[in-house]
Amino acid sequence: MTKAIILDRDGVINVERGYTHRLEDFVILPDLVEVLQTFVQKGYLLIIISNQSGIAKGLYLQSETELLHQYLTDEMTKNNIFFSEIYYCVHHPDVCNCICRKPNSLFVEKAIARFNIDPSKSFFIGDKERDTEAGEKAGVKGILIEANSSLKNILNYIP
Ligand SMILES: [Mg+2]
Numbered sequence: 001m002t003k004a005i006i007l008d009r010d011g012v013i014n015v016e017r018g019y020t021h022r023l024e025d026f027v028i029l030p031d032l033v034e035v036l037q038t039f040v041q042k043g044y045l046l047i048i049i050s051n052q053s054g055i056a057k058g059l060y061l062q063s064e065t066e067l068l069h070q071y072l073t074d075e076m077t078k079n080n081i082f083f084s085e086i087y088y089c090v091h092h093p094d095v096c097n098c099i100c101r102k103p104n105s106l107f108v109e110k111a112i113a114r115f116n117i118d119p120s121k122s123f124f125i126g127d128k129e130r131d132t133e134a135g136e137k138a139g140v141k142g143i144l145i146e147a148n149s150s151l152k153n154i155l156n157y158i159p
């Protein structure tokens with residue numbers, strides 16, 4: 001079994017500005033690379049789980065979200081950081097119900113099964129309670145941070 005750090009995207013990986021979908025608005029947070037490298041050194045897989053209800057609402061296209069994720073993946077690859085998967089929910093209850101939108105834990109459970117993750121040794125870092133809730137429903141410890149804050153602040157919680 002392995003262990004993982006699961007991260008929310010907006011407000012944790014990149015600056016939260018509400019329905020981020022344009023490349024010029026996708027600003028990677030300053031300490032991210034350094035902290036993710038520390039997680040990798042400690043032996044964690046890295047996984048992103050994000051709610052992207054702007055797609056259901058027609059505010060932007062799934063292809064725009066894919067472009068952002070390609071950009072993020074390219075930037076991280078330059079620093080030897082790899083995400084095992086970037087899961088995102090394209091739904092919103094006003095448009096269609098689903099079981100993947102956080103605080104539902106479907107993507108967490110999928111990741112656990114697919115990558116043989118030990119939830120008791122893993123963490124979900126998010127800036128909303130629905131993030132930590134999604135993790136905890138699947139037995140993954142949640143760490144709630146302030147949006148756009150430095151992940152260095154929580155390094156002490158990660159063994
Ligand atoms: Mg967020």
Ligand SMILES: [Zn+2]
Pocket residue numbers: 089090091098099100101
């Ligand atoms: Zn969904």
